[in-house]
Amino acid sequence: MQAFRQTLTTIPGIGPVYGAGLLAEIGPIERFPSENALAKYAGLTWRPHQSGNFDADIRPLTRTGNVYLRYYFIEAAERVRVRDPQFKAFYEKKYHEATHHAHKRALVLTARQWVGVVYGMLTRGQIYDERKLMPH
Numbered sequence: 001m002q003a004f005r006q007t008l009t010t011i012p013g014i015g016p017v018y019g020a021g022l023l024a025e026i027g028p029i030e031r032f033p034s035e036n037a038l039a040k041y042a043g044l045t046w047r048p049h050q051s052g053n054f055d056a057d058i059r060p061l062t063r064t065g066n067v068y069l070r071y072y073f074i075e076a077a078e079r080v081r082v083r084d085p086q087f088k089a090f091y092e093k094k095y096h097e098a099t100h101h102a103h104k105r106a107l108v109l110t111a112r113q114w115v116g117v118v119y120g121m122l123t124r125g126q127i128y129d130e131r132k133l134m135p136h
Helices: 002-008 016-026 035-042 066-085 085-097 103-123
Strands: none
Touching: 002 016, 002 103, 016 066, 016 103, 035 066, 035 103, 066 085, 066 103, 085 103
16 A cells, blocks of 8 residues: 555655545456446536436536545645646646636546546556546
8 A cells, every 4th residue: 555655645745644535445456347437426527417418517516435535636636737737738628618617627627637646556556646647
């Protein structure tokens, strides 16, 4: 567990508290077959809101799942976006795309993107490398 916490603390902005909190709430990463399963467990997925050909742009979070893990992911995304230029660019792109609640939406989308990075780091046991783990 110590090695995994040290893995997460290589991310700019993630210290021992957030690293340990994320690991404590995630538990063994092997429980999750994919990053989507981890995101669903954290409650960082959106409910469908559609009817016929209509597909709503504004969708609420499911908010089912581990509230503490969701908190850690969102707070960690806030700290990472300030220190990492690639996550900052992703956040700003989503901020400008949002029509309502721009900061909250962009931050949650950044947190969802960050779930994939954390999942990749923990499953591979690798340290943070912004060139390999760049958000899309």
